[in-house]
Amino acid sequence: MTTVGTAAELREEIDSSIASGGSPAAYLRLRELWRSEPNAGTAAFVVSRCGKLRGKIPFLPHRVALLRSFTAEPAVSFLRAEAFVMGIDIAVHLGEFNAYPQEILDPESALYHFSPDTVILAVQTRDLAPDLWRDYADLEPSVVGEAIDRVAGSFRNWITQFRAHSTANLIVHSLEKPAFPAFGVLDAQTAGGQSASIEKVNCALRAIASEFNGVYVLDYDGLVSRHGRMHWSDEKKWLTVRLPISANYLGQLAHEWLRFLAPLSGRIAKALVVDLDNTLWGGIIGEDGMAGIRIGAEYPGAHYQALQRTLLDIARRGILLAICSKNNAEDAMDVFQNHPGMLLRPSHFAAMRVNWSDKAANLREIAAELNMGIDALAFLDDNPAERELVKAQLPEVMVIELPDDPVQFASTVRDFPVFERLKLSEEDRQRTELYASQRERTQAEQSFSNKEDFYVFLQQQAEIAPAQPLTVARIAQLTQKTNQFNLTTQRYTEQQIAEMSGRSGWDVLCIRVRDRYGDHGLVGVAIARDQDADCLIDTFLLSCRVIGRSVETALLATVAERARARGCARLLGRFLPTKKNAPARNFYEQHGFRLASQSGPEMLWSFDLVKDKIVSPEWMKLMVENGGRA
């Protein structure tokens, strides 16, 4: 039931904040309003008011085209509202009802003119495969296979055609299974029933999608079953207004889209900062003691153990874990080291702040220690007061609204879109270990008085190679995620990287670094393109964990050498300042470039390849591969 009183007051506060120019306050209240009443009416209000905050709140823009075989209009305002609340400003192109095949096949269609970042293809089983849906009982078993192949073939054709016309991301809904198969319970007694046949189409779709860069499958059948088939569908609205989904679940469909659109638009958490008492375990260690806190395999500790398992899963996606807790550090460490119910150990955390300072200050320190922006942090705390403090003082932090009941903690975290990833690199899976070896490096560095001696001791090796099919995903990921040491902050998709590396006169390079403490993995990217006698550096970036150890010099020297070998006389590099890339500001100057021109904050630097040379440092063992193209 709506609580019109307080919600109406909130709306008035929001409108008066907007009118008086108080954008952060208005945005904070809009987030609060959406959390308290995430319904269709609120969605329309949030969309209209967030539209007025454009330019004042740093929303990430993203263009989404929705191709559909059903009425999807009512889901669109849910999508835009929840996206706004997460910091994403989504522009939507809605394809004509059931016109998706023409829109995909025609390169001049409104779809391509819209130049979407992401396209969603939402087609229902009953539209695409009426024989597998309604008329399954009439199908001869011998032709079921043909029907499956026909539907899979349609998907292949659309995806292939789409990729020929567009480099946008494509999200394809999988096919839904019926609540009641045609043969009833008999359907599950054979390997080839109706549900199994639809699943075969979905299997084929997953295989087809995996052949293409940037094509993803949305498990629509999984989504429907998660919420319950009988609740999800509204047969009357399907028959009258072609809307197959009940009013209560339109927001869930929009939310599922956002689990893809958050990572695709770059709204991702790189670290999750967690509280301890009543979050990772039940009770308060300082008061209840080791024997009193609740954590283990049985009720009630099992809910907290389920959350810990969730955090371990998330860490395997490359998201770092950190602790921010008001506690005595010894008490907390005692739990991590000695409580038999704990799944998480101190080695799982990349940073810890266990003290009595305020959490906003601690979060700032954690972001600095992990070398990431404050907007890359997600925050998990059972205490609403702490969450409010963080939201008010650090609006960029992604605060997870934990429900009161710990049984829902794990699923709440699993459902939070900024932890979603659409690609995992080896670097991601090993990130926790990478940070552990980084700590050893930092400790070793302190025992050397001379920096160069430390570099020699490190035995750094760098391997530079042109982009290859296996490295395209990581290269694209680095362009999307790197903010600090990034000269131009150009964001590229996998498809774009693959395409650029195939063009003549373009050089797409990546650098891999290892040393005596281990492998940093693929940590840097340089993209250069020839323009007559010049070579222009389009992109130059390094992951912050290797900055300042001459890796950047080695990569730049290689770019220069290769440009010279192709006959270029000048190497040009741009610096486009952002809020975050100050560490890269003096890079070209430090390497002997001269300022060629400056327009506003943008600088163009030039290096004479004929007269001058960039020397890679001696202590770096450099291997340059001239291998194949991606």
Place this chain on the structure above:
Amino acid sequence: MNTLFEQVRSIASDVFGLPANQLTADSSPRNVEAWDSTQHLTFILALEEAFQIRLSPEEIEQAQTLGEAARLVENKTLSQPR
């Protein structure tokens, strides 16, 4: 305490993007510019969600003024266990 009409009106205010005090029981697609067929559906869905009811196709057709929509919601919420 808000009357049911006021609750329906506040939902309409959000959906059609008008201040609540500009909406009356007589507001309809004829005098509310944003009230087209798409927004009509969104309005109906918002009512269904807010009051946890389901309106039949016939009722959706009937709800052509704000007053009529509120009356339908009232009938539904009275006739079904809450």
